[in-house]
Amino acid sequence: MLDMVFIAAIALFVLIAVGYVRACERIRGAKS
Amino acid sequence: MTANGWFQILFYLLVILLLTKPIGVFMTRVFNREKTFLDALLRPVEKLVYRLTGVDEHREMRWTEYTIAMLLFSGVSMALLYLIERTQKWLPFNPQKLPNVEPGLAFGTAASFTTNTNWQSYVPETTMSYFTQMAGLAYHNFVSAAVGMVLAIVVIRGIARRETDKLGNFWVDTTRCLLWVLLPFCLVGSMVLVSQGVIQNFKPYATVELLEPQTVQVTNADGKSSTQRVTQQVIAQGPVASQEVIKELGTNGGGFFNANSAHPFENPTPLSNFFELVLIFAIPSGLTYTLGRVTGSERHGWAVWAAMAFLFLAAVTATYWAEAKGNPLLLGTDQRAHALQSGGNMEGKETRFGIANSVLFAAATTDASCGAVNSMHDSYTPLGGMVPLINIMLGEVVFGGVGAGLYGIFVFIVLAVFIAGLMVGRTPEYLGKKIESYDVKMAMLAVLILTFTILGFSAFAVVRPFGTAGVSNPGPHGLSQILYAYVSSAGNNGSAFAGINANTMWYNTSTGVAQLLGRFFMIIPIMAIAGNLARKKTVPESAGTFPVTGALFATLLVSTILIVGALTFFPALSLGPILEHLLMAAGKVF
Numbered sequence: 032m033l034d035m036v037f038i039a040a041i042a043l044f045v046l047i048a049v050g051y052v053r054a055c056e057r058i059r060g061a062k063s
Numbered sequence: 064m065t066a067n068g069w070f071q072i073l074f075y076l077l078v079i080l081l082l083t084k085p086i087g088v089f090m091t092r093v094f095n096r097e098k099t100f101l102d103a104l105l106r107p108v109e110k111l112v113y114r115l116t117g118v119d120e121h122r123e124m125r126w127t128e129y130t131i132a133m134l135l136f137s138g139v140s141m142a143l144l145y146l147i148e149r150t151q152k153w154l155p156f157n158p159q160k161l162p163n164v165e166p167g168l169a170f171g172t173a174a175s176f177t178t179n180t181n182w183q184s185y186v187p188e189t190t191m192s193y194f195t196q197m198a199g200l201a202y203h204n205f206v207s208a209a210v211g212m213v214l215a216i217v218v219i220r221g222i223a224r225r226e227t228d229k230l231g232n233f234w235v236d237t238t239r240c241l242l243w244v245l246l247p248f249c250l251v252g253s254m255v256l257v258s259q260g261v262i263q264n265f266k267p268y269a270t271v272e273l274l275e276p277q278t279v280q281v282t283n284a285d286g287k288s289s290t291q292r293v294t295q296q297v298i299a300q301g302p303v304a305s306q307e308v309i310k311e312l313g314t315n316g317g318g319f320f321n322a323n324s325a326h327p328f329e330n331p332t333p334l335s336n337f338f339e340l341v342l343i344f345a346i347p348s349g350l351t352y353t354l355g356r357v358t359g360s361e362r363h364g365w366a367v368w369a370a371m372a373f374l375f376l377a378a379v380t381a382t383y384w385a386e387a388k389g390n391p392l393l394l395g396t397d398q399r400a401h402a403l404q405s406g407g408n409m410e411g412k413e414t415r416f417g418i419a420n421s422v423l424f425a426a427a428t429t430d431a432s433c434g435a436v437n438s439m440h441d442s443y444t445p446l447g448g449m450v451p452l453i454n455i456m457l458g459e460v461v462f463g464g465v466g467a468g469l470y471g472i473f474v475f476i477v478l479a480v481f482i483a484g485l486m487v488g489r490t491p492e493y494l495g496k497k498i499e500s501y502d503v504k505m506a507m508l509a510v511l512i513l514t515f516t517i518l519g520f521s522a523f524a525v526v527r528p529f530g531t532a533g534v535s536n537p538g539p540h541g542l543s544q545i546l547y548a549y550v551s552s553a554g555n556n557g558s559a560f561a562g563i564n565a566n567t568m569w570y571n572t573s574t575g576v577a578q579l580l581g582r583f584f585m586i587i588p589i590m591a592i593a594g595n596l597a598r599k600k601t602v603p604e605s606a607g608t609f610p611v612t613g614a615l616f617a618t619l620l621v622s623t624i625l626i627v628g629a630l631t632f633f634p635a636l637s638l639g640p641i642l643e644h645l646l647m648a649a650g651k652v653f
Contacts, residue, residue: 033166034149038142040170045138048583052130055591059501 068419087352126594157192171571176203181317188299208313211466221593311342316434385447411442432464434557449640553581
């Protein structure tokens with residue numbers, strides 16, 4: 032059970048980080 | 064402090080200075096895909112890798128594509144390491160029949176090695192099988208170092224290129240970094256270490272009879288104590304040299320043994336100690352020259368190197384002074400240095416390395432985001448222990464981790480140039496690129512994520528029972544232990560105030576999250592700046608351009624680093640090591 036939680040946590044972190052990348056790019060796009 | 068100690072410290076810095084240009088030139092050629100002496104051997108291997116993986120080596124990526132590729136690669140690698148740890152009992156190369164690693168520890172360790180932190184809250188020789196050490200941990204030592212280096216190269220390209228959104232190909236850069244830089248250096252380096260006595264084998268641990276059997280008092284599971292006669296000792300061994308060399312060259316820091324580079328199988332001689340020290344700074348120092356060469360301003364690269372060297376010498380001097388002075392409460396004890404003893408505070412240090420080589424290692428390992436240790440930082444005097452803490456708090460930009468040091472100091476360069484621009488009332492420029500509000504916002508985002516992670520987790524841990532449970536010393540030293548744990552984690556250093564017991568579910572998971580935030584959430588805004596700079600036109604230098612090549616720039620850069628660090632962390636330091644020092648002067652120790 033804990034294994035599923037930790038693997039899901041890793042996947043979630045990557046997803047959030049990808050969202051962060053998109054957000055940084057969107058801020059730049061909005062500025063220009 | 065002794066003349067001999069200072070000679071060794073200055074000789075070390077001289078060797079690093081001499082290596083900077085050749086290593087910097089070599090890395091420039093590797094990442095610019097220019098001819099090198101290894102091409103005949105490695106180019107066919109490289110082509111084969113691309114053919115097998117379907118990578119188009121001529122396709123370049125935007126910063127977003129590059130960063131997402133890096134994130135996916137790191138995420139999959141981290142999950143694989145987690146699975147290896149959780150299944151090591153059934154995997155090969157486990158002669159000690161070690162059980163599977165606990166889930167919390169497996170997560171923390173996977174995060175730790177993926178982020179180049181290598182924080183170890185466990186005893187490696189009794190927790191990790193040879194397979195886990197090699198296929199799991201040593202693999203990450205290589206790839207996490209390569210990831211850091213290629214990101215630094217992207218930042219350099221971002222500064223050097225103009226009017227483009229292409230910054231290279233993550234898969235190509237990583238492959239070339241591994242094949243041309245890390246693997247050859249490590250192959251030669253591991254031979255040097257083996258020549259000094261570092262071991263490399265797959266034998267099960269040896270059990271030997273003690274020459275002087277010991278009688279010890281042990282506490283049983285029911286809480287009752289009993290006396291035991293110890294007549295045997297288990298000597299752990301294994302494939303150490305192959306992991307040792309990348310541990311330092313890749314500024315990883317995770318030891319094969321719990322005692323790390325204080326262990327004679329990891330670091331047996333003064334020469335191996337010096338070699339390991341050189342490995343820690345070799346690539347980060349070389350990258351400053353690569354920065355100058357690729358951007359067309361070698362003097363800028365040297366100015367950055369000078370700023371780093373100044374901060375390094377300041378750190379070594381402060382730690383050396385604090386440790387050589389000794390403990391004022393040991394009244395009547397001879398703590399002077401002379402022919403028969405190192406003098407000063409030798410608790411937690413190896414007599415074969417003495418004060419000078421211990422503080423030099425401590426400064427280098429925390430200036431870089433290495434985390435390998437040859438002495439125990441927890442046993443340093445309060446001010447001596449504060450210096451490694453400050454080194455990490457400043458962002459490990461003094462040479463820094465492989466790649467991480469360069470892209471870390473890039474943030475401070477952006478801020479320094481911005482401050483200079485404000486002073487003269489012009490739009491700041493950096494090597495012909497205008498630094499605008501988006502760049503400064505992203506730079507501040509990178510600085511703030513580190514700050515919030517360190518102070519947020521530390522503050523939470525000191526007020527919760529599961530946070531204070533692992534602390535071995537009360538008072539300000541206990542605060543320093545907790546603070547160091549999160550500073551080291553978020554800074555991706557990995558060294559520890561080892562008095563803390565961090566092998567708990569709380570510390571394994573919270574330090575793991577701190578490591579992930581400190582690595583990837585700092586990288587993303589820096590990559591955004593690189594992507595933004597690459598799109599810009601170059602403006603010609605004018606009389607109002609702030610020069611980034613001389614002593615004035617180096618001074619401003621050092622000041623920016625110190626001011627940002629001091630403003631952010633001084634309150635926490637005043638409650639920890641500074642208070643402990645004042646109380647020690649008043650006769651109270653913890």
